[in-house]
Amino acid sequence: MRRRSFTLTDMSNAVFSLLDQPWxxxxxxxxxxxxxxxxxxxxxxxxxxxxxxxxxxxxxxxxxxxxxxxxxxxxxxxxxxxxxxxxxxxxxxxxxxxxxxxxxxxxxxxxxxxxxxxxxxxxxxxxxxxxxxxxxxxxxxxxxxxxxxxxxxxxxxxxxxxxxxxxxxxxxxxxxxxxxxxxxxxxxxxxxxxxxPLTTLALPAGxxxxxxxxxxxxxxxxxxxxxxxxxxxxxxxxxxxxxxxxxxxxxxxxxxxxxxxxxxxxxxxxxxxxxxxxxxxxxxxxxxxxxxxxxxxxxPWGVSYAAVGHPLSPMYRQKESDPGWLFVHPQPDGITYRHWVDLVVGEASPLRRSAACVAKGRARLALVRQSRNARLLACGFDMDNMKARGFVEAEMPLFAIAAAERLDGFARQLVSAAEFAGSRTAAFVGDALGIDKADATPRAALRERLFAETQDAFFGVVDAAAGRLEADPNLPDFAEPLARGFLDRVLRPAATRLFDESVQLSDLDTRTLARAVRARLFLTLMLKGQGKDGAALFKALGLAVEAPSEPKPRKGRRNATEEISS
Structure with a gap:
């Protein structure tokens, strides 16, 4: 876009007022x-x-x-x-x-x-x-x-x-x-x-x-x-x-x-x-x-501010006993639906507070009947101490319905399940390739890929839930079929695809191949709800755990592919 050219009113002999000048x-x-x-x-x-x-x-x-x-x-x-x-x-x-x-x-x-x-x-x-x-x-x-x-x-x-x-x-x-x-x-x-700091705003529809x-x-x-x-x-x-x-x-x-x-x-x-x-x-x-x-x-030595609240920014603390709250800041991996729950419904957690303007904005949007198409804007500098790595900005849906508490709880279940699935998928990939557990970078990158690749589907499922609850705020059992669909059509194929892209079986030597095949088997079993990991995943989704059917673990040192059997 070409840079504009314009002239400010000549006030060389007068003060420049930010209220009176068209600036x-x-x-x-x-x-x-x-x-x-x-x-x-x-x-x-x-x-x-x-x-x-x-x-x-x-x-x-x-x-x-x-x-x-x-x-x-x-x-x-x-x-x-x-x-x-x-x-x-x-x-x-x-x-x-x-x-x-x-x-x-x-x-x-x-x-x-x-x-x-x-x-x-x-x-x-x-x-x-x-x-x-x-x-x-x-x-x-x-x-x-x-x-x-x-x-x-x-x-x-x-x-x-x-x-x-x-x-x-x-x-x-x-x-x-x-x-x-x-x-x-x-x-x-x-x-x-x-x-x-991270700033969040509620955006009207359209x-x-x-x-x-x-x-x-x-x-x-x-x-x-x-x-x-x-x-x-x-x-x-x-x-x-x-x-x-x-x-x-x-x-x-x-x-x-x-x-x-x-x-x-x-x-x-x-x-x-x-x-x-x-x-x-x-x-x-x-x-x-x-x-x-x-x-x-x-x-130097200007005003030193304590951590007082700000209506446009979310806050967090490390543990419930901490007396003070800290402001959330953007991170290099950007803003995905992994962060959405805390940015929108932080009040449900003793460790998170969403910005006051977001909670109030949702209530106001419901008041003017803009419940389904409103958006959440989150933006701010990603800082490395004194150095700006970039300016992060993202828009995501903001659902403002009467049954917001039920919808928020359902969304939190999906995010928790995606967190768990991403973490365990990364662990299985690490076991397959023999990646040092101390090296967290590749594991974190894979988790972020899972969130990025399932984001549209996540918001589609939450939107479907919002539609059902908007029609009937007291609708029973609305969550189970949607959670099941999120697992079957979103998490399971995404996790499997990421594993297969990260672990190319045709390129592996015999010893590594055996380890990789075993890791993929345990990933598959987890995504079917079997073993300890499968039970944890299904619990996060609010689904009944399926009957176990898996091979016995090998004796000796345990790794991610064996922990599922416990």
Whole structure:
């Protein structure tokens, strides 16, 4: 896609307000023709022309900036005009507020959204910073760090590719950094949710407007901040630094106004602004701007946040006795239905919490009768300490029916069965090929392949269950035939195929061939419900265990192919 070219309003002699400037790039869809065009809007223009040509998505052409823009707008709506109850939420879902009304609602927050100027600056240190300037590319989480550049290891993301940014781009880069900040070295704090947190959102069915997507995920808070805006926007007061060896954490500070979770400021940063030179454009967007950001200054020991909750992110803990919860982060293997249960129905587990917006979103979708075609969006940076390995983004179905608890329990059974089948299939392959049990990489890769190759079928089975429960929420015994079908038509053929692809019998020597044939036999028996492994698989699926019929195990050292006999 070609890079757009546009010009921001010339405000070289005025402050750059993120509420008053049309700085957000979006896509609009003409409902009569289906034609999509680009536009730039102010936050209050989110509902402009919503009945004929609604805004449908952000359009930075960077998924991390698009995700950050969604969080920015959800945070702004939650701060300025959160729904007071379900009735209030439903009223604004059906009849969105006009741009004029939104502008008036946002106006009391104006002083917190000024990017430059002599007063408080958006997401920047309260006071000026006396430090050496560094290139603005350092605000991009995927940019190489200074040591990487010094060691000439920036092989994929090159240094020097971002000489200057327009103010709009600098603003969203700054917000992305503060809300996603990874470890930045001694004293450079991670974000409120740690480095590269996973964000999950409920998505309405079809091609809904961006307003409806955002409003679906806006949490409820008390509506007024009054004179205590600094409790929401920490840059309106002197920075709470954390130089001590045991830095202060801030749960009490945030508990005074939970909306600060959207506006956390772990990094101490001051942007450097300068007049643009003739013909200069933003390195990322191609935007012409009268003022550019070429560098910034930073100091360590910004706000140190405790693990407080965030309505857009799931959490976990290692064991029930752990007092604190940790935020979930994307992993290199991506997001599959193995993660779906915890992202959607985490409340059913004492070790998992799904994001509050997902649980609330499901209830709201049921309220507006969008129960079957809604989606779950999960995204975030996959981080290796300070290094971004990539940005992960996935969409999956989100079922919002009255009998959600029964459906969730059934889905958890299928995932548990797939986990077990994948793990044991990998073990049988390892036994067949004599792979060292200490080498977990090939086993993990095979398990992930099983999930990837059975994902569509999994959601098809869950959708069939949702259809039955939607027609009759009290339907008895709906799960058994569907679970049986999942085993017979999905898990069994997938596991067998993966084994056969991994263990090519024709290429094996006599000794290895005998071991491989035996491993495949025990895989087959497990998938038929026989032996200890078969019983465990059928139990996970909620199926009756079949009568055993298998050869006796050999005496001596036990491996995966023999454990099934126990």
């Amino acid at each position: 957000l790039p979006v896509l609009r869809r003409d409902l009569s023709t289906g034609v999509v065009r680009r536009d730039r809007i102010r936050p209050c223009d989110l509902t402009d022309r919503i009945a004929v040509e609604p805004v449908v998505a952000f359009d930075w052409q960077r998924p991390d900036f698009d995700a950050a823009s969604r969080e920015f707008m959800i945070g702004l709506l939650a701060t300025a005009c959160p729904p007071q109850d379900d009735r209030d939420w439903l009223d604004h879902w059906r009849v969105p507020p006009s741009p004029e009304r939104l502008a008036a609602t946002f106006a009391p927050l104006a002083r917190a959204f000024v990017l430059d100027g002599d007063g408080p600056r958006f997401l920047q240190d309260h006071d000026d910073i006396a430090a050496a300037s560094q290139g603005v590319a350092g605000l991009l989480i995927d940019s190489p760090g200074q040591k990487t550049a010094d060691d000439n290891l920036d092989l994929f993301t090159k240094r020097g590719r971002v000489p200057a940014l327009a103010r709009a781009t600098a603003a969203i880069a700054l917000f992305t950094m503060q809300s996603q900040a990874p470890s930045g070295g001694a004293g450079h704090r991670t974000s409120l949710r740690g480095g590269g 091609t809904s407007s961006l307003w409806h997507l955002l409003w679906l995920n806006v949490p409820s808070y008390e509506a007024s901040a009054g004179d205590d805006l600094h409790l929401v926007f920490p840059w309106l007061a002197p920075t709470r630094t954390s130089e001590d060896k045991k830095p202060p954490t801030t749960p009490t500070y945030i508990d005074r106004d939970g909306r600060q979770c959207f506006w956390g400021m772990p990094r101490r940063i001051r942007l450097d602004f300068r007049p643009a030179v003739e013909g200069e454009v933003c390195a990322l967007t191609g935007a012409a701007d009268a003022v550019m950001v070429e560098s910034y200054r930073t100091r």
